Amino acid sequence: MQVRGYKNGLLFGNVSSIAKVGVGEIFYIAGQSNAQGGGTGVDATSDLVRRIDYRNNYPETGVSVNPAPINPVFTQLSGGNIGPRGSGSYYWGALGDLLVSKLNMPVLFFNAGWGGTDIFKWYASAQPLDISQINFYNTNTYPYQNLKDAFTNWSDVLGARAVLWHQGEADATWAADNDNTINYNNYLTRLNSIISKSRLHANKPNLSWVVARVSYDQTSGQQANNNIVGRRASVINAQNYAIDYGSNVYAGPNTDVFVGRPDGVHFIGNVTTMQSVAAAWNT
Numbered sequence: 507m508q509v510r511g512y513k514n515g516l517l518f519g520n521v522s523s524i525a526k527v528g529v530g531e532i533f534y535i536a537g538q539s540n541a542q543g544g545g546t547g548v549d550a551t552s553d554l555v556r557r558i559d560y561r562n563n564y565p566e567t568g569v570s571v572n573p574a575p576i577n578p579v580f581t582q583l584s585g586g587n588i589g590p591r592g593s594g595s596y597y598w599g600a601l602g603d604l605l606v607s608k609l610n611m612p613v614l615f616f617n618a619g620w621g622g623t624d625i626f627k628w629y630a631s632a633q634p635l636d637i638s639q640i641n642f643y644n645t646n647t648y649p650y651q652n653l654k655d656a657f658t659n660w661s662d663v664l665g666a667r668a669v670l671w672h673q674g675e676a677d678a679t680w681a682a683d684n685d686n687t688i689n690y691n692n693y694l695t696r697l698n699s700i701i702s703k704s705r706l707h708a709n710k711p712n713l714s715w716v717v718a719r720v721s722y723d724q725t726s727g728q729q730a731n732n733n734i735v736g737r738r739a740s741v742i743n744a745q746n747y748a749i750d751y752g753s754n755v756y757a758g759p760n761t762d763v764f765v766g767r768p769d770g771v772h773f774i775g776n777v778t779t780m781q782s783v784a785a786a787w788n789t
């Protein structure tokens with residue numbers, strides 16, 4: 507793209523030239539580890555699938571916040587990170603390729619996912635509640651802070667099509683309130699509160715959310731809760747209710763149906779399954 511300035515019909519100043527301009531769809535990813543990614547993923551083959559390659563490891567590393575780049579450099583989603591928190595391409599690279607092919611325009615991802623986070627941690631940090639109530643790396647603003655930062659840094663400038671939410675395994679494994687029960691109303695109330703906060707911080711009152719139905723966890727912790735099959739209906743029901751009755755809340759894939767998980771919960775290490783999950787998101 508070239509930009510020229512004219513005054514009274516005459517060209518003045520220098521011609522500004524930008525080699526690459528992206529005009530397309532922008533998605534903000536949030537949730538737990540099956541949103542965040544990790545390990546070897548499926549890289550995007552199209553240069554039109556973009557991300558900002560940086561990662562904020564605070565507060566788990568105990569070091570200061572890694573600030574978002576003021577002038578971000580957009581790169582192809584191929585390995586590396588998806589700022590502000592995503593790790594690797596995971597299945598998002600494959601989804602990006604599918605969306606580019608379908609929409610015929612670039613796609614940009616931000617990823618604020620955080621492994622192991624239950625709905626209470628997202629809800630509490632979005633308020634934020636008192637630090638004594640959240641018990642997460644001695645902070646009361648994470649994990650939600652990364653999603654908030656992505657909005658406040660970039661959504662006004664770049665835009666936002668939707669939040670892609672993939673979370674629920676932690677709530678199916680242990681209770682958010684540590685009482686060893688899963689409360690349908692708690693999950694629903696907290697998810698709706700997070701959605702409202704995101705729209706406030708994105709300055710977009712109708713920001714769309716796409717909510718995956720997810721509760722599958724076949725780890726030993728899940729089995730200790732006498733749920734050997736690895737799924738928790740109360741979590742799925744709460745997600746479905748938020749989709750059915752929420753404003754601009756849409757159904758994402760039901761990823762509980764994908765069982766190719768080497769460690770019992772994650773898709774890492776199974777390219778075929780990651781590609782299937784991407785196809786389900788695309789649908």
